[in-house]
Amino acid sequence: MMGIPQPAFYIFKCQQSAPPGMPKPSCVSQNNPESQQLMQHLAQTLMQKGIIATVQPIQTSCLNRCQQGPVMLVEPGHTMYVGLTKEKIDRIIDEHLIGGKVVDEYVIDAAVWGDPIEPATMAR
Numbered sequence: 001m002m003g004i005p006q007p008a009f010y011i012f013k014c015q016q017s018a019p020p021g022m023p024k025p026s027c028v029s030q031n032n033p034e035s036q037q038l039m040q041h042l043a044q045t046l047m048q049k050g051i052i053a054t055v056q057p058i059q060t061s062c063l064n065r066c067q068q069g070p071v072m073l074v075e076p077g078h079t080m081y082v083g084l085t086k087e088k089i090d091r092i093i094d095e096h097l098i099g100g101k102v103v104d105e106y107v108i109d110a111a112v113w114g115d116p117i118e119p120a121t122m123a124r
């Protein structure tokens with residue numbers, strides 16, 4: 001039976017912006033004008049490439065890797081991309097989402113992205 005296909009990917013793009021004057025970094029920042037255009041760039045490029053129906057971009061709040069921002073998480077795969085620019089997003093779309101190969105050079109450092117802890121080991 002053919003149903004409505006699930007998306008191949010979800011992209012969680014952090015859209016958190018810190019209030020003016022706040023010292024903490026944030027993924028959308030007045031100090032980085034390009035950061036304010038990345039979500040729109042992502043969605044537009046997915047549309048232009050014709051893959052918006054199967055790659056769903058989602059705006060999220062903070063993903064707790066603010067020092068590495070702007071960030072976005074690609075699922076499935078749990079791939080956290082950091083230090084984003086429009087150019088990097090273009091490469092991620094072409095090489096990872098269409099080409100099937102993670103763009104390793106834009107992936108978060110393993111030192112701040114260790115293996116997950118199984119909830120079953122923490123649950124009380």
Ligand code: FES
Pocket residue numbers: 014015016017025026027028061062063064065066067069071
């Ligand atoms: S503000 Fe984007 S990860 Fe925290």
